[in-house]
Amino acid sequence: MMAAGALTRTLALATTLLLGEAAMAIDDARLVGVWRKAGAGECASQYAARLRFEPNGLYFGEAEPPGAFTWWDGGTWRVPAPGRLALSIANDAVVEYAYALDGDDMLVTDASGCEVGYRRER
Secondary structure, three states: OOOOOHHHHHHHHHHHHHOOOHOOOOOOOHHHHHEEEEOOOOHHHOOOEEEEEEEEEEEEEEEEEEOOOOOOOOOEEEEEEOOOOEEEOOOOEEEEEEEEEOOOOEEEOOOOOEEEEEEEEO
């Protein structure tokens, strides 16, 4: 039996493969790559220390220390509207966040106002 998270990722990949460019048309290609948490308050401890966004609409999150819980463990990502980032999270819900990019810096803000800063890894 396939775990719920694995099923979500498999369905997202299948959708991307079937719909091709149309499925990715609204995504922000500037997000693709690896990002490391660079600045955040205590409220951000629940979010991944490192994120990797793939061009196929999948993302992978890593907690610090390894094995710790993070809401952003991996799943699907998309940009449903400018400045809005939708991520499938640890419980397989899809949650929207505000985000802003400034060169190699990204700021993600959750619904409670918690801000998480990331810097692109080179």
